[in-house]
Amino acid sequence: MSRYNLLDRVVWPKQTSIIEPDDPEILSKRNVYKEGNGSSGSFLSEKMNRTVEYESHLEWDIYNIIEQSDEVKFYQEQPFEIPYFLKNKEYAYYPDVLIILNDGRGIVVEIKPLSDMVLFINIKKYNSMIKFCTEKGFGYLMTDKKNCYTDIDNFKTDPLFENAILNKVTNKPILWEEYQLLKKKYNAKTEDFVSLILKNGLTWSLPFKISL
Numbered sequence: 001m002s003r004y005n006l007l008d009r010v011v012w013p014k015q016t017s018i019i020e021p022d023d024p025e026i027l028s029k030r031n032v033y034k035e036g037n038g039s040s041g042s043f044l045s046e047k048m049n050r051t052v053e054y055e056s057h058l059e060w061d062i063y064n065i066i067e068q069s070d071e072v073k074f075y076q077e078q079p080f081e082i083p084y085f086l087k088n089k090e091y092a093y094y095p096d097v098l099i100i101l102n103d104g105r106g107i108v109v110e111i112k113p114l115s116d117m118v119l120f121i122n123i124k125k126y127n128s129m130i131k132f133c134t135e136k137g138f139g140y141l142m143t144d145k146k147n148c149y150t151d152i153d154n155f156k157t158d159p160l161f162e163n164a165i166l167n168k169v170t171n172k173p174i175l176w177e178e179y180q181l182l183k184k185k186y187n188a189k190t191e192d193f194v195s196l197i198l199k200n201g202l203t204w205s206l207p208f209k210i211s212l
Helices: 057-068 120-136 149-154 159-171 176-186 190-199
Strands: 041-045 050-054 072-077 082-086 089-093 097-101 106-111 139-143 203-205 209-211
Touching (some): 041 057, 050 057, 057 106, 082 120, 120 139, 159 209
Parallel strands (some): 106 139
Antiparallel strands (some): 203 209
8 A cells, every 4th residue: 555554554363354345334424525625535445336425635645545555445434333332321323434445354443543543532432443443353543544543652742831731731721822822832743643632531521621
């Protein structure tokens, strides 16, 4: 695959299973949301011989990487409905794409910008996806085509930026304006931010708020 080999970054459960492209359980479970930021669209897939819809330019990039891979024989957008819980209420989550390799193994992929990977709601969804994939014998991956969720553990946070955030959030949640001042002061990068959130078990939610 181009950019980097997505398949090298997949997390596999101990027991894997085989899935066929004609399995009725992997039909698309929802329509593409076309009223977002205007970056949704569609293209004619040579691999699938049909129109494939996407909800963002990032999804389009990932689908093009999949299209070019000789290791992939099939893929399906929004193939599963996975339950997850938020504040004791059940919601439905639809991971972006199922990839089926030439050997029949399946990989469920969630496509997110790096910063969005550590949103509280997305971590909830990702953990539900891990449980689902482990039970089904599928590999799993959350990626922005360059980074994966599992890479974040290896990121290094600027200790001055980290201490400043922790000192502030101990007293009260940090909102957008205050975070922007701290980010500018310490020249913090996205890698600093996502590492900080996961390493310290902080909660990042929208509208922008960092809390304990």
